Amino acid sequence: MSSYVFLIEAAEVPPGRAAPVRVGDRWFAVCNDGGHFHVVDHDCPHEGGSLAGGEVRDGCVICPVHAWPFDLQTGLTDERMPWMRLRRYPCELRDGRVFADVTAPLRT
Numbered sequence: 147m148s149s150y151v152f153l154i155e156a157a158e159v160p161p162g163r164a165a166p167v168r169v170g171d172r173w174f175a176v177c178n179d180g181g182h183f184h185v186v187d188h189d190c191p192h193e194g195g196s197l198a199g200g201e202v203r204d205g206c207v208i209c210p211v212h213a214w215p216f217d218l219q220t221g222l223t224d225e226r227m228p229w230m231r232l233r234r235y236p237c238e239l240r241d242g243r244v245f246a247d248v249t250a251p252l253r254t
């Protein structure tokens with residue numbers, strides 16, 4: 147059973163940007179890729195950079211620390227490094243508000 151929770155008003159995340167959201171004791175990054183919203187772990191799987199501070203473009207969130215792009219559809223930064231995968235979560239836009247099920251990471 148899914149358990150979607152409200153994360154943030156969509157208007158608070160402009161296209162091309164990401165925003166940090168806390169749910170319980172965990173942090174996530176809500177990414178706006180040209181009006182398409184994605185929810186991923188806040189911490190970069192490389193060395194923990196804040197993905198909420200990254201640019202979002204061309205289907206990727208760009209980590210601000212080393213500028214690695216993470217594909218928002220697969221979580222990968224490089225197909226040769228399948229272990230370096232960013233966790234993604236199912237999300238929905240409802241009446242201008244972003245909801246996600248942060249208990250069930252997507253499997254690619």
Ligand code: FES
Pocket residue numbers: 190191192193194195209210211212213214
């Ligand atoms: S910490 Fe994110 S790419 Fe290195």
